[in-house]
Amino acid sequence: MNMEESAQSTSEGQQRYNPAELEPKWQARWDADPALYAAEGHDSAQPKFYCLEMLPYPSGQLHMGHVRNYAIGDALARFMWMRGHNVLHPMGWDAFGLPAENAALKNNSPPAEWTLANIAAMRRQMRRMGLSYDWATEVTTCLPEYYRWNQWFFLKMYERGLAYRKKSKVNWCPQCQTVLANEQVVDGRCWRHEETIVEQRDLTQWFLRITKYADELLNGLEKLDGWPEKVRTMQRNWIGRSEGALIDFKVSESAEKITVFTTRIDTIFGTTSVQLAPEYPVAKQFAAGNPALSAQIDEMLAQQKAARETGDLGAIEKHGVDTGKYALNPFSGELVPIWVANYILADYGTGAIMSVPAHDERDFDFAAKYGLPVCRVIVPNQDTETSRQLPYLAEDDSALVDSGQWTGQSCAGAQQSMAAFAKANGFGTETVTYRLKDWGVSRQRYWGTPIPMVYCTTGHADIEPGGVVPLPESALPVLLPQQVEITQQGGSPLGRVAEFVNTACPVCGGPARRETDTMDTFVDSSWYFYRYTDAKNSSAPFDSAKASYWFPIDQYIGGVEHAILHLIYSRFWTKVLRDLGMIDDDEPAARLFTQGMVIKDGAKMSKSKGNVVSPDLMIERYGADATRMYALFAAPPDRDLEWQEDGVAGISRFLARVHRLTMKYAEKLRESGAHSDATAEGGDVDEKLLRSMHQTIAKITEDFDGRWHFNTSIAAIMIYVNLLNSYELQMDNGFAGIRPQMGWVSPEVTEDVFRTLTLLLAPFAPFLAAELWEQLGGEGAVFRTAWPVADPELAREAEIEIPVQVNGKLVHVITVPAGSDEATIQAAAQADAKVTARMAGKNVVKVIVVPGKLVNIVVK
Ligand SMILES: [Zn+2]
């Protein structure tokens, strides 16, 4: 289906609908009027509304997922303008990142050049789509005017101990040739390279202390009731808080101790072994004089590595080895054997556990496999068949047995008093552990923000030779050098740029080396939305007064794939900004919406599957309005959308019909303006059209305020247009001054219904709405015209249909005036010919009337 077929010409000489002409005409007019989509200052008399879609990576091409995301945000922004809000609707570019380096290798073009060309191309596409962005606030994260503030924040965090350097085991993607954050490893694979298994390496890295805010990040989720529950649950699980105790078990005949983490200290008398991760330091000591043990530990390490790489550590086949050593249970005074086990992880808890087979499923299986004793210390208050089985996991209504002085206490009571006892006697403490780890931000890549740190070669006062020296703020920005050879081997590309690396120590002036790693690009996106409120500020990241006016974001829209990366990092950043005194808010976004994916032939669009549909092609064939409107119409926005070109063609035909009808009556209205006295009396069909109009307004307003089911909003517009279409003759009669039997519509009402149609279309099909508004003689921009208000009186149906049953069987459906009382409905039902025929010769026993719903007549 192409434009030739989908557009209709009319017999009355109006132009046919041709988006290929109409849309660029309006785009040029909007481009020439930058104030059209500009936000007002914070002295605006209107309430503010910050409408934000997640900023894209500038790959050079918008994909359908973008189109859908932006169509949702754009409809909302236009609606809020029409509802009288001061709207901030910005756009920017998450412009650092690895693809630019890969492209540089492939095309031999510098990353900056490639990225800026892509931005220009995508900005053109966005303009062609008619998106209502205020381009004066555009943010591009790869420009020094932006990334210098990443460096500034980094220094602020360093000053406060929130940025620090340490050697640790890190995730390494051999494809990316860089470190990845834990959040960027998905099932043991790189988030960018689904095929590539992530390795573990020991490296010295910069970290941001996100764990300092772990509790706040967790508790803050309670307040975020405008966020999808799915996202909040993912964040809760990612933070992974568990309360418990740390308890020291002394190693027998040694000065060493093993600290275990347990969430069930009340079961400690049931401990029948202590189990260590293969990397646990004491395990290594035991192995030193024991080649057999040493070999088994190496094997377990290899198993863990393999399990990590297939992505499922939980499914590892559990086994362990007895070290032959013993540890002392500080509560019972018993000696228990020390094992090393392949399923205990060094980086989870303390890397050591107390094994209580009677009250833990995993421990139970392990004990069964190796014949370790099982010792029950918790019993239920009510003895039942199931409660006699082991392992017994319940805590509520249960009490301790065989547990020394704690025997008889409830589990909850014992958890408190035993932790207190351990603390008082110096062998334990209550603690909380988190799954969340500090955010590793060093990347061994070129195309990112340089980290503003140097290493002083000679050292001085407090700095040892080679020690870290932060740059002063006056040295910012540390510019990313432009001419850098990109290769994908051997460490950070910046390390090979002598002019960059070699510098002077800002404290002693002696020789120093710059940090050559760059920052994770998720740093860039952690605070970009604050910059939009003050994008041109050259003396601060943003002005606090401006940010506090616009924040929190009223509606944030993006993909659910950002649930734990960007959406946790940016919440963390917001809390740091608050602690720096730059903002008052705790949370960046009051409401979050995650749209579904766009799929084709049942699968996510991807080059490898060959099922990618290009937005450019759709726009070329059907126009931007039809493409956008289809993206909103084909599915509720939170569900996946199966792209079907037939559907876009259908929307295009619908818009052509709207165009034809509206243009026809716009012309008649212009002509009739000269003899308007002909239109003074009301048409006999007016009421019907006005009722449909007010119902449609109510429906769409409700959808915007409620569940965002734009698919049903657009369906309501279609029903409305069908009705207008079916009264074309009556509208013509109104203009012609003819008053035939079939009825007529007064020209005022015709004008009203078409103006309203145009306003209702404005959020969904902005180009066509702008054109029709002008044709109808509307003043100013249609997007700045007040959204129509539904009149419930006029929207009310005049008549309603009510099914009538006799003895529970449907006989007929009668029509009564809306709002009729019981007696009127009953009388109408009993007077109906079909109903009386069915009741002939019988006595009425009872009549049940459910007003507005049903009449049931019981006869005998
Ligand atoms: Zn990778």
Ligand SMILES: [Zn+2]
């Ligand atoms: Zn120095």
